[in-house]
Amino acid sequence: MNRQTKEIIIKYIFFLFALVSVIVLGLIVFSLFREGLPIFGKVSVKDFIFGMEWYPTYDPPSFGIFPLIVGSLIVTLLATVIAVPLGVMAAIYIAEIAPQAIKEILKSVIELLAGLPSVVLGFFGMVIVAPWLQDTFDLPTGLNIVNASVILALMAIPTISSISEDALYAVPREYKEASYALGATKFETIVQVILPAAMSGISTAVMLGMARAIGETMVVLMVAGGAAAIPESLFDSVRPMPASIAAEMGEAPFRSGHYQALFAIGIVLFFLTLFFNLFADYVSHKFRQIGSGTL
Amino acid sequence: MFNIFKKASLGLLMLCFTAGAAVAAESIVIKGSTTVLPVAQGTLEAYMKANPGVQISLSGGGSGEGVKALIDKTTDIATSSREIKKEEIALAETKGVKPVAHVVAFDAIIPVVNPKNKITNLSTDQLSQIYQGKITNWKEVGGEDLKIVVISRDSSSGTFESWDHFVMKKAKVTPKAQMLASNGALVTAVAKNRYAIAYLGIGYVNKSVKPLQVNGITASIQTAMSKEYPFSRELYMYTNGEPTGEAAKYIKFVKSAEGQKIVAKEGFVPLVDVKKAGKKK
Numbered sequence: 001m002n003r004q005t006k007e008i009i010i011k012y013i014f015f016l017f018a019l020v021s022v023i024v025l026g027l028i029v030f031s032l033f034r035e036g037l038p039i040f041g042k043v044s045v046k047d048f049i050f051g052m053e054w055y056p057t058y059d060p061p062s063f064g065i066f067p068l069i070v071g072s073l074i075v076t077l078l079a080t081v082i083a084v085p086l087g088v089m090a091a092i093y094i095a096e097i098a099p100q101a102i103k104e105i106l107k108s109v110i111e112l113l114a115g116l117p118s119v120v121l122g123f124f125g126m127v128i129v130a131p132w133l134q135d136t137f138d139l140p141t142g143l144n145i146v147n148a149s150v151i152l153a154l155m156a157i158p159t160i161s162s163i164s165e166d167a168l169y170a171v172p173r174e175y176k177e178a179s180y181a182l183g184a185t186k187f188e189t190i191v192q193v194i195l196p197a198a199m200s201g202i203s204t205a206v207m208l209g210m211a212r213a214i215g216e217t218m219v220v221l222m223v224a225g226g227a228a229a230i231p232e233s234l235f236d237s238v239r240p241m242p243a244s245i246a247a248e249m250g251e252a253p254f255r256s257g258h259y260q261a262l263f264a265i266g267i268v269l270f271f272l273t274l275f276f277n278l279f280a281d282y283v284s285h286k287f288r289q290i291g292s293g294t295l
Numbered sequence: 296m297f298n299i300f301k302k303a304s305l306g307l308l309m310l311c312f313t314a315g316a317a318v319a320a321e322s323i324v325i326k327g328s329t330t331v332l333p334v335a336q337g338t339l340e341a342y343m344k345a346n347p348g349v350q351i352s353l354s355g356g357g358s359g360e361g362v363k364a365l366i367d368k369t370t371d372i373a374t375s376s377r378e379i380k381k382e383e384i385a386l387a388e389t390k391g392v393k394p395v396a397h398v399v400a401f402d403a404i405i406p407v408v409n410p411k412n413k414i415t416n417l418s419t420d421q422l423s424q425i426y427q428g429k430i431t432n433w434k435e436v437g438g439e440d441l442k443i444v445v446i447s448r449d450s451s452s453g454t455f456e457s458w459d460h461f462v463m464k465k466a467k468v469t470p471k472a473q474m475l476a477s478n479g480a481l482v483t484a485v486a487k488n489r490y491a492i493a494y495l496g497i498g499y500v501n502k503s504v505k506p507l508q509v510n511g512i513t514a515s516i517q518t519a520m521s522k523e524y525p526f527s528r529e530l531y532m533y534t535n536g537e538p539t540g541e542a543a544k545y546i547k548f549v550k551s552a553e554g555q556k557i558v559a560k561e562g563f564v565p566l567v568d569v570k571k572a573g574k575k576k
Contacts, residue, residue: 053470054470055450055467056450057450058450058465058467059465067470126480126483127483130487131487134487134488140441140442140444140488140490141444141473141484141488141490141491142487142488143473143484221476222480225473226449226473226474226475226476227470227471227472227473227474228470228474229469229470229471236471237471237473239474246476247449247474247476248449248450250356250357250359250360252359253359253363253380253382253383253386254363254386256382
């Protein structure tokens with residue numbers, strides 16, 4: 001075997017490995033659609049997405065998932081509002097301000113937070129945060145939007161913070177030096193030079209954090225309360241989409257309407273995360289720094 | 296080089312076969328209802344102690360999950376807190392599976408509230424109205440002026456179906472109800488929430504929640520056995536055809552006086568003294 005053939009063989013082996021994830025994704029998407037699409041023979045797409053009633057096990061069943069979509073979006077949005085300032089500011093502190101020793105500790109603690117199993121966080125939300133929320137604000141229930149959002153924010157912070165941090169590191173040294181040379185303070189440099197230069201990476205971080213939050217299952221199953229109604233306040237219970245799938249799939253009769261509807265919820269979730277990813281891609285291109293600041 | 300691989304993989308393959316054969320001889324797989332879980336757990340521990348060498352694996356997942364596994368032939372015994380449905384029987388028949396029911400215990404479903412709640416008794420009708428979202432404040436049923444937080448099991452749980460059967464009679468549970476995924480989650484939620492009402496299998500009622508009387512009758516092992524308490528139901532183990540071998544011996548053990556003692560210890564209602572225990576096909 002000469003060197004050229006070896007090279008070619010090796011090239012194709014690696015191509016095959018790269019292909020595996022694509023094939024797996026393709027198969028998953030295929031089965032998701034194969035199992036989910038037949039539901040639209042039973043209800044129209046409009047009634048499915050904008051229907052207000054989710055009673056899949058009754059006779060006749062109603063498959064309206066609007067309350068579930070609203071539940072998912074509101075929990076994700078609130079989690080983002082909480083997690084973005086915390087995550088981005090933590091990243092700025094770590095990348096720009098913190099002394100070396102504190103930086104090391106903070107980084108490993110945030111990584112540890114990322115490694116916490118979601119069921120542990122969910123348990124924490126259920127047993128500690130929920131009763132505390134309820135007693136402090138005298139609420140009818142502690143399993144609500146606020147609780148779920150706080151826990152989801154905890155999960156999104158490591159994602160947002162570590163990607164933002166990489167983006168901040170990628171800002172070229174010359175920018176900073178130029179800014180200091182013009183007499184800008186450290187604060188002015190961070191806000192007016194470094195942050196705009198890293199904006200592309202930070203936006204990606206935010207989008208990926210949101211995608212993480214919207215797909216998270218265990219936490220919303222445990223602490224969002226599980227009421228399939230449009231919430232009237234931030235302290236109402238909701239039933240986000242992943243929670244519905246996780247709670248009901250185990251008992252839905254195989255290939256029944258209920259089963260197909262749950263797969264169709266999976267399709268909706270798939271499109272939502274796809275949208276987040278495409279949007280993240282778009283934003284990172286739009287704010288892309290040309291030159292040495294490119295991430 | 297290649298030879299070594301060949302030998303190793305052959306050896307592994309043989310190991311798998313022999314191991315598989317050894318396990319298949321004396322192992323039972325049980326799957327299904329979370330309500331029946333404590334009964335199955337308690338009895339199988341005693342059974343395995345008495346019969347060393349027998350391997351019984353047990354998992355929850357829900358009544359529907361158990362029946363599904365029985366139909367797919369991935370479990371020997373399916374536990375269920377409800378009777379098998381017509382559609383499930385039809386599906387089973389197409390796959391050549393013939394589910395046979397064994398009543399192993401009785402369960403009573405009890406409405407529970409937080410110990411701080413002053414209510415002690417509700418009628419079936421009041422319960423139904425509360426769960427439909429028509430009664431929304433405790434003062435409407437004689438309690439404090441507090442909003443009612445309705446907590447229910449998931450719409451696909453066996454306990455939910457029994458609740459539907461006894462109380463709701465096909466009326467829809469309000470969409471504002473919190474749907475929680477397990478009996479345990481219900482206990483936690485009610486124990487920490489003075490607004491809440493939920494329903495539990497008798498085995499899960501403990502001191503952290505307050506059981507309510509229904510139509511003036513206190514739920515207890517005695518009243519459930521005599522059928523005086525209205526919300527009591529059979530708990531089942533299903534097998535494919537009449538059980539044989541270890542599975543048959545195990546089910547016999549569960550139904551024996553010794554097994555039923557464990558049923559009572561786990562907080563369920565034993566079959567003994569219940570006249571109608573044998574009425575199922």
